[in-house]
Amino acid sequence: MMNRSAQSPQLSFEFFPPRNDEQADVFRRTRDRLAALNPDYMSVTFGAGGSTRSRTRDAVLDIQRETGVPAAPHISCMSEDTDGIRELLDAYLDAGVDRLVVLRGDRPSGGGSGVFDHAIDLVRFVREHYGRRFHIEVACYPEMHPEASSPDADLRHFRDKVEAGADGAITQYFFSFSAWERFMDDCARMNIDIPITPGIMPITNFARLKRFSKMCGADLPKWISKRIRAWEREDDLRSLRAFGEDVVTDLCRRLLDAGAPGIHFYTLNRARATLRLCRNLGLDEQRESAGQRAAS
Template identity: 55%
Template structure:
């Protein structure tokens, strides 16, 4: 892996758009606490098939209007036409947004890649379109999969998809979450060997709910190492013990990644401040830039 000792790692947090007024207030409270940590940006997700399009836009513009932390909307090409994407991207540009997370996006249930799901099939096409229309206005982040995309037929083809995104103009990548640091190190080494030197920021999922984590991981292909799975299973419904163990495990993971030269950490906050704050404090990151 490449180490960047003279560059302060960049830390960021991901939110999903709230579904109701109560969720909006919870997110505002969490965001206020995480703003105090002075992150590089807050990203906001985009639902399968564009199902949260309006709520994503509202959340991004609210964050952007506050001015404390930059907003980075997820942009998905699934179920979106060129005209819709151009309109949305123009809106973001006009509101001062300078960073995007460009993704193919999750397919709506019951569909496959192709037929009627939008004018672009892959994230590399979306990245190329953004560069064509907006030049270098946006910093573009793309997804990376250290344990490989669940739909990839093999590791080589998955790496080739990643190479195409970088070639199309991606500035940096954020990984799917993982709990095996060796998978991340091996992925970065392979990417570097292919001549790609963009920052690859580890995605970090705090552990707070085993049932939810197992469901997410089965869907996205993220491996939960056996020792973690067995410990979590043993705690049963003891949520306090799951939280303590989860923070301990993820803190060790983050420290290993930073020690190995990771260019930052991107926390999948699940719209909660507490777990990410606890890991942050354990790592001693609460310090001025």
């Protein structure tokens, strides 16, 4: 395993686009609180079937214009045509956006697909039409994509995205450090050598976490579930959140010590839990110091 470099770890935050004025207010407050940590970028998700396309674009452009933090839109294969994709990417370039998170995307609830079947097709499209003008992040799955036929098939698909032109990858969230170790060993075996950033989900709402984990195939270890259920029965949210904070802080420390290039936090448009994790890891001070050095 690599040792942590002397350079400050990369830090990024993910948001979903607000759907109404109340959510927009929460999004802006969260965005601004986390922007103070001088992250490398902030990403914004893209709804199933492209359902949030305009809201994603607006949120991305607001980040880019109002915070000074680079923004990274999620770009999905679903419910698009190539002219629409090019129009969107041209608008991003015009606004100074040069990082993309390229995904297949969630299929619409009624079924159907987009102009591309897989993220690799969209990666190739971006490289064919835009060369190296965009830095491309793709997704990967330490515990296997829920639709993959096998772990090896999933790894081969990941390798294909890298060979198509991906610059880096963000993992689906996970809670098992051993799953990360195995995945990194498997990537080395497959000669996958791009930076792979762990995606981290704070533990704040157990019912929501169970629902998300079931949908995305992330394993929620029994020892975590049992402790959280006990505090839920006692309506002890303070202990639940403190436990979740300790578990995720320890996981992040181990990941960074093992050589992870940084941390990508799934914020769910809330700042408090992510800020506490960054503070526990010393990332707040490191990022603020790095920003001061860059400005001097």
